[in-house]
Amino acid sequence: MVALTVNGTRHEIEAEPDTPLLYVLRDELHLHAAKYGCGLGQCGACTVMVGGEAVLSCVTPLLLLDGKEVTTVEGLGTIEQPGPMQQAFIEEQAAQCGYCIPGMMMRAQALLQRNPAATDGEIRTHMEPNLCRCGTHMRIMAAIRRAGELMQTNGRAAAADAPQRAG
Structure with missing residues (x-):
């Protein structure tokens, strides 16, 4: 079990430790802005922020994220109030x-x-x-x-x- 905060909301994620963050965001949390591009960390389509730093979520395993804060585009604002x-x-x-x-x-x-x-x-x-x-x-x-x-x-x-x- 990994605890992480995504866009200000705390989540307890049950997944294999080597599961890429991108899969958790898209499949478990239904946040679809980060895209699967190359799956190798070479295109940047999956970029999110972890602790204020840009990371490639397709190659960032869940095991490195316990207790971390993740921000996706969905966390920057809303349709009504864009950041x-x-x-x-x-x-x-x-x-x-x-x-x-x-x-x-x-x-x-x-x-x-x-x-x-x-x-x-x-x-x-x-x-x-x-x-x-x-x-x-x-x-x-x-x-x-x-x-x-x-x-x-x-x-x-x-x-x-x-x-x-x-x-």
Whole structure:
């Protein structure tokens, strides 16, 4: 039995220790955004975040995840209230077929949580493990830059709304 928190909800998973996280997400928890692409950790379609880091869920065994926090695209926002990353991808029309997009969004989310002002070079380097065959690379880059701007703006707004502490 492995306990993990996925998108803020704790789950007790009964599966073989070598079961890939991707299978647990899709088959047990019915979260279908992360895709099975190559099954070898070479395309990035299965990218999710574990403890704030981008990981390839098709090659990450369940045994490494006990007590960990996992975030999928479904955990970034809702249809009614998309998160900054989702909103940016919508606004920039960054998806063509959409198969790679959840993995792209999660890898970009991991970067922008650490550095919302990432440069184009930093974004390109960070995004290298994720492949897109449709050719929407420029829109994906624009969406990631926009998401960073939204995260910075939201962060400033949240700081301004925070109660002032007496020193």
